[in-house]
Amino acid sequence: MKEKSISKAVIKRLPKYYRYLGDLLEFAVERISSKELSEQMKVTSSQIRQDLNNFGGFGQQGYGYNVRYLHDEIGKILGLNKIHNMVIIGAGNLGQALANYISFERSGFRTVGLFDVNPVLQDVTVRGIPIRMLDELQEFIKENKVEIATLTLPKSKAKEVAKLLLEYGIRALWNFAHTDLNLFLPRDVVVENVHLSESLMQLSYNLNSYEEKHKIKK
Amino acid sequence: MKEKSISKAVIKRLPKYYRYLGDLLEFAVERISSKELSEQMKVTSSQIRQDLNNFGGFGQQGYGYNVRYLHDEIGKILGLNKIHNMVIIGAGNLGQALANYISFERSGFRTVGLFDVNPVLQDVTVRGIPIRMLDELQEFIKENKVEIATLTLPKSKAKEVAKLLLEYGIRALWNFAHTDLNLFLPRDVVVENVHLSESLMQLSYNLNSYEEKHKIKK
DNA sequence: TAGATTGTTAATCGATTAACAATC
DNA sequence: TAGATTGTTAATCGATTAACAATC
Numbered sequence: 233m234k235e236k237s238i239s240k241a242v243i244k245r246l247p248k249y250y251r252y253l254g255d256l257l258e259f260a261v262e263r264i265s266s267k268e269l270s271e272q273m274k275v276t277s278s279q280i281r282q283d284l285n286n287f288g289g290f291g292q293q294g295y296g297y298n299v300r301y302l303h304d305e306i307g308k309i310l311g312l313n314k315i316h317n318m319v320i321i322g323a324g325n326l327g328q329a330l331a332n333y334i335s336f337e338r339s340g341f342r343t344v345g346l347f348d349v350n351p352v353l354q355d356v357t358v359r360g361i362p363i364r365m366l367d368e369l370q371e372f373i374k375e376n377k378v379e380i381a382t383l384t385l386p387k388s389k390a391k392e393v394a395k396l397l398l399e400y401g402i403r404a405l406w407n408f409a410h411t412d413l414n415l416f417l418p419r420d421v422v423v424e425n426v427h428l429s430e431s432l433m434q435l436s437y438n439l440n441s442y443e444e445k446h447k448i449k450k
Numbered sequence: 451m452k453e454k455s456i457s458k459a460v461i462k463r464l465p466k467y468y469r470y471l472g473d474l475l476e477f478a479v480e481r482i483s484s485k486e487l488s489e490q491m492k493v494t495s496s497q498i499r500q501d502l503n504n505f506g507g508f509g510q511q512g513y514g515y516n517v518r519y520l521h522d523e524i525g526k527i528l529g530l531n532k533i534h535n536m537v538i539i540g541a542g543n544l545g546q547a548l549a550n551y552i553s554f555e556r557s558g559f560r561t562v563g564l565f566d567v568n569p570v571l572q573d574v575t576v577r578g579i580p581i582r583m584l585d586e587l588q589e590f591i592k593e594n595k596v597e598i599a600t601l602t603l604p605k606s607k608a609k610e611v612a613k614l615l616l617e618y619g620i621r622a623l624w625n626f627a628h629t630d631l632n633l634f635l636p637r638d639v640v641v642e643n644v645h646l647s648e649s650l651m652q653l654s655y656n657l658n659s660y661e662e663k664h665k666i667k668k
Numbered sequence: 669t670a671g672a673t674t675g676t677t678a679a680t681c682g683a684t685t686a687a688c689a690a691t692c
Numbered sequence: 693t694a695g696a697t698t699g700t701t702a703a704t705c706g707a708t709t710a711a712c713a714a715t716c
Contacts, residue, residue, distance in 0.1 A: 250651070265698085276685060285700075294692045295696080431644055433528045459706095459708095499674065500709090511672075511716045513672080514672085675712105684706090691697090
């Protein structure tokens with residue numbers, strides 16, 4: 233069976249469709265055409281139809297798409313119909329902030345554990361979750377059926393902790409450390425990087441180049 | 451003057467080059483060829499040379515690139531040679547975590563103010579920065595030459611606060627709210643979105659589809 | 669000079685958009 | 693049935709990769 237793999241660009245757009253469809257649901261919109269949706273999202277209707285048809289035909293000619301149905305189907309594609317247990321490794325500011333972020337729970341991402349190496353943090357609780365030391369990690373992962381590990385720790389420790397997590401059976405890493413973990417990990421591990429400082433630099437670039445353009449015109 | 455505008459894909463890679471060159475500097479590496487760098491970064495050397503040549507010729511035939519020079523030049527392109535004052539609007543978990551994140555400061559992004567609408571938070575300090583109420587925002591922006599506003603507030607308030615910020619002269623928004631601000635803002639405002647939950651959904655998709663592939667093979 | 673490696677043009681690949689037959 | 697809109701094929705556009713002449 234030859235499986236056409238879906239491009240990253242498509243996958244990146246799926247959560248956005250999901251969000252817009254969720255908004256429509258809140259306004260009790262029942263159906264929508266790719267054209268209408270494309271106008272709201274400022275994309276082409278062709279793109280919407282192409283993207284969706286990677287996964288199947290969810291619409292109906294002459295009618296469009298049923299909002300609830302499409303929303304839920306995209307949810308399934310994204311795996312949002314299941315609960316995913318997460319641990320956060322690194323209970324500093326960012327780690328604690330993410331642990332407090334209840335909106336992830338609504339999509340089925342449940343933070344069940346918080347870990348750190350700093351003994352001072354031991355048993356401090358964040359939203360009822362006690363901070364544990366790394367030596368408990370292996371057992372905890374097994375007992376709580378943890379699927380995803382969030383890495384909010386210094387670059388210097390990210391690599392070794394990632395290796396540890398793989399040993400313990402984790403197959404998905406949400407990486408906030410300033411390093412490209414994917415480069416040395418086996419291919420069967422999925423990594424999603426969130427490089428905040430790089431995002432900020434892109435913003436800075438755009439601000440800069442806008443200003444320069446502006447100056448030239450003056 | 452016809453300015454070829456630089457594609458988003460290129461801009462996204464610049465901070466990554468900057469990071470790798472910074473790492474090389476730490477190891478006191480003086481020069482590097484596009485080939486060597488491409489091997490470390492797992493990209494093609496062609497791409498590196500093409501990307502850089504959007505901004506000028508930073509290398510030398512037969513030699514390669516001087517690491518320090520290239521690093522600093524990319525820094526300038528990204529606007530990292532200047533200090534950028536930021537305010538954070540929304541002093542919840544994420545806002546406070548970002549305010550505490552000193553690594554931004556090292557790249558020249560200085561958080562000078564923290565704002566919220568919740569009076570309970572008034573004058574609470576985070577890393578020495580007092581949380582202020584929104585009515586002080588306009589004056590604060592002017593007096594502190596604030597360039598960038600970070601939005602860590604609920605989706606429901608993001609739009610109106612963004613409009614306010616524009617009135618007050620802000621031209622760059624770093625948006626963490628679950629909404630696409632860019633869609634209704636004037637084009638001279640630069641927005642960089644960080645949609646954490648969408649990132650998590652992409653991770654979930656990849657985890658899912660890996661598992662499915664695996665099951666089929668079994 | 670000979671060797672190395674850039675800067676840049678040309679070829680390829682993939683993603684987006686347009687068009688339209690199929691069909692509700 | 694007529695109108696609307698999908699699913700899908702074909703055309704276009706842009707980004708990546710390959711190739712190589714220029715040059716240090």
